[in-house]
Structure formats: C-alpha cells, structure tokens
Amino acid sequence: xxxxxxxxxxxxxxxxxxxxxxxxxxxxxxxxxxxxxxxxxxxxxxxxxxxxxxxxxxxxxxxxxxxxxxxxxxxxxxxxxxxxxxxxxxxxxxxxxxxxxxxxxxxxxxxxxxxxxxxxxxxxxxxxxxxxxxxxxxxxxxxxxxxxxxxxxxxxxxxxxxxxxxxxxxxxxxxxxxxxxxxxxxxxxxxxxxxxxxxxxxxxxxxxxxxxxxxxxxxxxxxxxxxxxxxxxxxxxxxxxxxxxxxxxxxxxxxxxxxxxxxxxxxxxxxxxxxxxxxxxxxxxxxxxxxxxxxxxxxxxxxxxxxxxxxxxxxxxxxxxxxxxxxxxxxxxxxxxxxxxxxxxxxxxxxxxxxxxxxxxxxxxxxxxx
Amino acid sequence: xxxxxxxxxxxxxxxxxxxxxxxxxxxxxxxxxxxxxxxxxxxxxxxxxxxxxxxxxxxxxxxxxxxxxxxxxxxxxxxxxxxxxxxxxxxxxxxxxxxxxxxxxxxxxxxxxxxxxxxxxxxxxxxxxxxxxxxxxxxxxxxxxxxxxxxxxxxxxxxxxxxxxxxxxxxxxxx
Numbered sequence: 001x002x003x004x005x006x007x008x009x010x011x012x013x014x015x016x017x018x019x020x021x022x023x024x025x026x027x028x029x030x031x032x033x034x035x036x037x038x039x040x041x042x043x044x045x046x047x048x049x050x051x052x053x054x055x056x057x058x059x060x061x062x063x064x065x066x067x068x069x070x071x072x073x074x075x076x077x078x079x080x081x082x083x084x085x086x087x088x089x090x091x092x093x094x095x096x097x098x099x100x101x102x103x104x105x106x107x108x109x110x111x112x113x114x115x116x117x118x119x120x121x122x123x124x125x126x127x128x129x130x131x132x133x134x135x136x137x138x139x140x141x142x143x144x145x146x147x148x149x150x151x152x153x154x155x156x157x158x159x160x161x162x163x164x165x166x167x168x169x170x171x172x173x174x175x176x177x178x179x180x181x182x183x184x185x186x187x188x189x190x191x192x193x194x195x196x197x198x199x200x201x202x203x204x205x206x207x208x209x210x211x212x213x214x215x216x217x218x219x220x221x222x223x224x225x226x227x228x229x230x231x232x233x234x235x236x237x238x239x240x241x242x243x244x245x246x247x248x249x250x251x252x253x254x255x256x257x258x259x260x261x262x263x264x265x266x267x268x269x270x271x272x273x274x275x276x277x278x279x280x281x282x283x284x285x286x287x288x289x290x291x292x293x294x295x296x297x298x299x300x301x302x303x304x305x306x307x308x309x310x311x312x313x314x315x316x317x318x319x320x321x322x323x324x325x326x327x328x329x330x331x332x333x334x335x336x337x338x339x340x341x342x343x344x345x346x347x348x349x350x351x352x353x354x355x356x357x358x359x360x361x362x363x364x365x366x367x368x369x370x
Numbered sequence: 371x372x373x374x375x376x377x378x379x380x381x382x383x384x385x386x387x388x389x390x391x392x393x394x395x396x397x398x399x400x401x402x403x404x405x406x407x408x409x410x411x412x413x414x415x416x417x418x419x420x421x422x423x424x425x426x427x428x429x430x431x432x433x434x435x436x437x438x439x440x441x442x443x444x445x446x447x448x449x450x451x452x453x454x455x456x457x458x459x460x461x462x463x464x465x466x467x468x469x470x471x472x473x474x475x476x477x478x479x480x481x482x483x484x485x486x487x488x489x490x491x492x493x494x495x496x497x498x499x500x501x502x503x504x505x506x507x508x509x510x511x512x513x514x515x516x517x518x519x520x521x522x523x524x525x526x527x528x529x530x531x532x533x534x535x536x537x538x539x540x541x542x543x544x545x
Contacts, residue, residue: 004389173405174392176396176402269430271429343432343433
C-alpha cells in the first residue's frame with residue numbers, strides 16, 4: 001500500500017514486519033522517532049516483542065548482545081554520540097558473531113554541537129566487523145532494513161548489519177512508501193552457537209594467541225561471503241517485490257568519462273547534477289555507493305573519479321576517497337562537503353565535476369582553498 | 371517540478387500542512403516529498419517547510435531555492451521574514467488573511483483561514499488549526515484535487531470538522 005512516510009517511520013514499519021523478539025534502545029536526535037514508534041507498536045500490542053528501555057547506548061547494545069546470543073532476532077537504533085558510546089559493545093557484537101540489526105541515523109559529532117547529517121559517526125565503526133549500508137530514499141530505507149535481517153542472520157554471514165540514513169534529510173523527509181508483505185522472505189532465525197539458557201555454559205573467556213587470529217580470519221571470511229549473500233538477497237527481493245538494489249546504484253555510467261561517487265542522499269541528488277552536465281556535453285555518470293562494508297569492487301577503469309565525502313579523517317583525507325584510491329589504485333578528486341548538514345545542491349555537485357583537479361582535495365565552502 | 375515553501379510559526383502545523391499536501395498529491399497520482407527545515411525551532415518562532423510535487427520520482431534533497439508558490443500561514447512572520455525570497459517571477463503567494471496585500475510581479479491569493487477555523491470550532495489548546503483548512507485553499511488554486519485533499523485529511527484526522535473547514539475554505543476563497 002502506498003503512503004507518505006518519513007525515513008524513520010519507514011524503518012519502524014520494516015522492523016515491525018521483521019518482528020525482532022527483543023528491541024533495546026535509547027532515544028537520540030534525529031533517530032528518536034524510530035524507537036518511539038517501535039515502543040508504540042509494542043505498547044499497543046501490534047508488535048509482540050520485548051522492548052527494553054535502557055539507560056544508555058552502551059547498555060542498549062549490551063542488551064541486544066545478551067538477547068541475540070540466546071538465538072532471537074534483535075534490533076536497535078542510534079545516532080552519532082549514541083553510536084560512539086556503544087563502540088566497545090559493537091566490537092563485541094561482531095566478534096561474538098551476533099546478527100544484530102541496527103539503524104544508525106548519521107549525524108555529526110560534537111563539539112561544536114550539531115545535530116545534522118554527516119557520515120563520520122558510522123565511519124568510526126568501519127573496522128568493527130559490522131556490515132554497513134547507506135540508503136538514499138524512504139523506500140530504500142524500508143526495503144534495506146527488511147533485507148538487513150535476512151543478510152545478518154544468513155549462516156554464511158552471522159555478522160551484525162548497520163543501515164545508515166542521513167539525519168533529517170532522510171530521517172525526517174516525507175516521501176512515498178510502498179510496504180510489502182514479507183512472508184517467508186526473512187526465514188526464521190537459526191543461530192548455530194545460541195546458548196541454551198537451561199543448560200548454561202561459559203565461553204569466550206580467554207582466546208589464546210594461537211587461536212585468536214583464527215576468529216579474526218573467520219570474520220573476514222564471512223565478510224567476503226557476505227557480498228554473495230547480499231547479492232542473492234537483493235535478487236530475491238527484486239523477484240518478489242519488484243525493486244532492485246546492488247552494491248552501487250549506477251546512473252549514466254556506461255559511456256561516462258568522469259564518475260561522481262557519493263553516499264546517501266547526496267548520491268541520489270547527484271543524478272540531477274549528472275543530467276545538467278550531460279546537457280553541457282560533459283560525459284559524466286553517478287555511482288552511489290550503497291554497501292561500504294563489505295566494500296564492493298568498483299568498475300572505474302579508464303575513468304576520472306570525483307568523490308564527495310561527508311566525513312573526514314584528520315591528517316589523512318576524505319575516508320571514502322581514501323578507500324577508493326587504495327582499492328582501485330586510482331587518483332581521485334576528493335571533495336569534502338555536507339559536514340554537519342552543510343547545504344549542498346545539485347548545482348554545487350555539477351560544479352565539483354566541472355572544476356575537478358585529479359589528485360586534489362577541495363573543502364566546499366572554505367575560502368582560500370588551494 | 372512544482373516547489374512550495376510554507377511559512378508559519380512553530381506549533382501552527384506548517385509541517386503537517388506540508389505532509390497533507392504531499393499525501394494529497396500522491397492520491398492525485400503524482401510523486402511528492404515534504405520536509406521541514408530543522409533549525410533551532412521552538413513554539414512561536416518563524417519556521418518553514420517545503421513540498422515538491424512532480425510527475426517523476428524526486429531526487430532532490432537540498433532546500434527549495436526558487437519556489438513556484440509561497441504559503442504564509444501566519445501573516446505576522448512577514449514583519450521579520452522575507453517570504454518572497456527566491457520566489458519565481460510570476461510565482462504565486464497564498465496568505466492567511468482577510469485582506470489581500472499586493473506584491474508587484476506576483477499573483478497573490480488570500481483567505482481567512484483563522485476565521486474559518488474559529489467558525490468551525492477547529493481549535494486545539496486555544497489555537498485555531500490552519501493546516502487542514504489550507505488544503506481547501508490549495509485545492510481551489512489547483513495544486514491538488516479537492517477529493518485528494520479530503521482523502522488526505524481523513525487519513526490523518528478522524529474529526530470531520532477538519533474536512534468541513536477545508537470545504538468551507540474552498541467555497542469562501544476567491545480564486
């Protein structure tokens with residue numbers, strides 16, 4: 001059924017349908033509407049789940065870990081400082097191979113205090129062993145949240161998944177939403193290493209130096225398998241519900257000389273910039289990076305690449321630009337734009353492409369850029 | 371693409387008006403997005419929200435720079451806010467007022483939404499509700515159909531006075 005919903009409401013709707021037995025969360029702007037809506041579903045009996053209102057995000061993730069290890073489906077949502085407060089526990093969730101699904105509404109980190117969109121929060125979770133996906137529309141937020149449960153819980157993956165939504169520009173925008181009946185699209189969860197609460201045992205106490213690296217390698221092996229599981233899940237989703245997704249969303253890339261790469265809502269608005277550039281005779285295409293972990297293989301051979309980073313690694317550079325350079329052995333023009341909700345329009349994006357200097361870095365809005 | 375900017379004060383229902391308009395456009399078979407501009411908003415402060423309507427899926431997230439239509443739910447914001455800022459040449463202005471101000475180069479429409487809300491006893495916590503009657507005005511201007519406006523209102527509110535107020539606005543407003 002078609003309706004109008006915010007990104008946050010779309011996520012809550014998908015979570016209700018995926019029916020995690022335990023949701024533990026702490027509200028934080030701009031994510032609050034997700035956990036408020038889920039709490040309403042639980043209170044009104046629309047969702048027969050245990051909702052655990054915790055006193056902090058660290059406890060939210062700890063509660064999800066405790067529930068997940070018993071073999072039940074779990075969900076949480078957070079943003080920015082809340083995500084960082086979970087950091088110790090997010091590592092634990094991945095290391096313990098728990099398929100927890102979390103929606104992170106991307107927001108900048110203080111100080112200075114700012115509640116608007118930026119990707120640096122999720123980037124600081126880059127190396128934890130979580131899968132990461134960045135979405136660009138209300139519909140995609142809903143569809144991807146549904147898919148996240150199936151991907152996380154697949155026995156070739158068994159890793160947590162983080163679905164990322166741009167704060168306000170996607171979490172609070174109202175767009176058409178077409179909901180589906182998931183049916184058996186998400187099979188029942190089966191956690192092979194679930195603990196038996198009636199027969200308690202301890203494990204994970206101490207892993208010796210001759211064993212620990214094997215557990216690390218096993219995470220990486222599953223990360224590599226995850227690419228195949230994601231592709232199969234997206235294919236089945238398209239077959240059942242008619243909407244297709246991939247590791248990237250490519251727009252007019254086939255014959256392009258220059259590719260503009262961005263994530264989240266910028267990656268969608270970039271398509272408007274591409275149409276403008278094409279009219280000027282510039283053969284440009286847009287590649288919206290959806291999956292960030294596992295990092296997909298990108299076909300950029302023979303093309304100039306412009307990357308918009310809504311994040312930064314101080315003393316190094318734009319994080320997405322750095323990953324693309326390293327993985328593809330190519331030069332890029334790195335644009336830093338949209339930090340803390342900075343307004344960036346399709347005209348600005350077109351200008352980034354027109355004025356590209358391969359190998360250079362440009363901070364949008366900073367005067368005296370060299 | 372048709373772009374609308376709605377000016378109001380925090381708590382007056384500007385965001386809900388944007389949502390209702392997007393829902394009505396969807397019922398008309400169009401694509402629509404609605405979004406508030408989130409700043410340090412608080413009750414009583416001037417706020418804006420945006421609506422985009424198009425025949426194709428909408429890919430733009432940045433703020434509306436040159437709207438086709440500006441809606442002013444509270445005329446007093448005009449004392450501190452330039453509501454015409456960026457308005458396209460020949461663009462339209464809809465003002466909640468019993469009087470019609472003249473703006474050179476633009477077409478102005480007015481209707482007393484506050485008066486209609488009070489007459490229909492559409493008042494919550496002492497404040498007249500403007501976001502449902504304004505749908506009647508927007509229908510009169512041809513932005514959405516009357517049927518879709520009423521459907522959208524009924525999807526969001528069970529109190530029929532909201533629909534009555536929108537109908538009264540449609541009748542009372544001179545196009």
